[in-house]
Amino acid sequence: MDVTPTGTATGRAIDSSATATTTSTGKVLVVGGTHGNERNAPWLLEAWAAEPGLLNAAGLAVVPVVGNPRALAEGRRYRDRDLNRSFDPALLADPARVDWEVERARALLATHGSSGKEPCLVAIDLHSTTAAMGNSLVVYGRRPADLALAAALQGELGLPIYLHEGDPRQTGYLAERWPCGLVIEVGSVPQGVLTALVTEQTRLALEAALALLAEARRGRLPQPRRLVVHRHLASIDLPRRPDGSPAALIHPLRQHRDWQPLRPGDPLFLRPDGTTGAYRPPVGLGENPVWPVFINEAAYGEKGIALGLTAREVWPVEPQWAHALFALAAGLVAV
Ligand SMILES: [Zn+2]
Numbered sequence: 001m002d003v004t005p006t007g008t009a010t011g012r013a014i015d016s017s018a019t020a021t022t023t024s025t026g027k028v029l030v031v032g033g034t035h036g037n038e039r040n041a042p043w044l045l046e047a048w049a050a051e052p053g054l055l056n057a058a059g060l061a062v063v064p065v066v067g068n069p070r071a072l073a074e075g076r077r078y079r080d081r082d083l084n085r086s087f088d089p090a091l092l093a094d095p096a097r098v099d100w101e102v103e104r105a106r107a108l109l110a111t112h113g114s115s116g117k118e119p120c121l122v123a124i125d126l127h128s129t130t131a132a133m134g135n136s137l138v139v140y141g142r143r144p145a146d147l148a149l150a151a152a153l154q155g156e157l158g159l160p161i162y163l164h165e166g167d168p169r170q171t172g173y174l175a176e177r178w179p180c181g182l183v184i185e186v187g188s189v190p191q192g193v194l195t196a197l198v199t200e201q202t203r204l205a206l207e208a209a210l211a212l213l214a215e216a217r218r219g220r221l222p223q224p225r226r227l228v229v230h231r232h233l234a235s236i237d238l239p240r241r242p243d244g245s246p247a248a249l250i251h252p253l254r255q256h257r258d259w260q261p262l263r264p265g266d267p268l269f270l271r272p273d274g275t276t277g278a279y280r281p282p283v284g285l286g287e288n289p290v291w292p293v294f295i296n297e298a299a300y301g302e303k304g305i306a307l308g309l310t311a312r313e314v315w316p317v318e319p320q321w322a323h324a325l326f327a328l329a330a331g332l333v334a335v
Pocket of ligand 1: 034035038127128
């Protein structure tokens with residue numbers, strides 16, 4: 001059975017069981033500028049610092065933080081390495097690693113981690129993308145509390161969800177290091193460019209997330225009956241010449257078509273001579289349609305990724321997801 005993310009599932013509220021308990025308290029960490037060339041979220045953080053009332057935090061204590069202030073000041077994605085691939089526990093534990101971003105990841109965890117000086121239980125990491133992802137969520141793995149929050153946000157706003165899991169080429173995401181965490185990803189917007197639409201979409205998704213966390217803290221959470229996820233399958237690159245330079249472009253019929261099905265034989269690349277390169281499934285993917293994400297994301301060129309391929313799946317929402325979030329959210333500090 002297949003449903004679209006918006007408006008097809010009947011909402012319901014799940015109440016906390018009397019047994020939901022928590023052992024720790026903390027705030028909600030809101031991170032912008034994890035990538036220094038994504039300026040819309042840092043602009044919002046600055047506005048909220050000057051006038052806190054501009055953010056409706058739903059009564060929760062929020063800690064706004066610029067993820068990578070040095071990279072932001074320099075207008076680049078990172079200095080030494082991608083901060084949002086620098087939270088791998090083995091990397092953080094290696095004393096020989098002293099890259100700026102690894103040190104920054106350690107500092108963020110020491111200060112704002114769930115056992116840090118100013119503990120936070122939830123991390124909302126705000127990103128923007130040059131791909132036409134719209135207003136979307138990225139969830140890493142299948143932690144029940146993450147899925148509960150993502151399902152509630154999808155039920156409320158209809159946001160599509162990229163479930164980024166099982167990708168050995170990409171690990172060490174910030175949101176994974178907090179007990180509950182996800183990414184709000186908004187695009188398309190060029191790197192380094194501020195737009196009113198992207199800042200507004202970011203603010204709306206964040207405020208909805210905070211309102212839902214406040215509901216979860218009260219032991220109530222609206223949950224749709226089904227969750228639509230786009231589960232990561234593989235990443236593919238542009239065709240390349242022997243010297244590594246691109247031998248083709250993303251086909252114009254595919255550019256800006258994130259979240260739309262791609263079938264074997266569909267146009268995917270455009271060569272310099274005007275001929276079309278068709279989509280051929282990578283080994284192991286079979287002939288099923290796939291749903292591309294992050295098509296032509298500028299920052300992924302260096303990673304050899306022209307687009308991600310996902311499977312669109314519809315999952316029943318499990319009541320234990322919400323209960324996991326209740327147990328955690330009961331420890332969220334109110335203001
Ligand atoms: Zn980013």
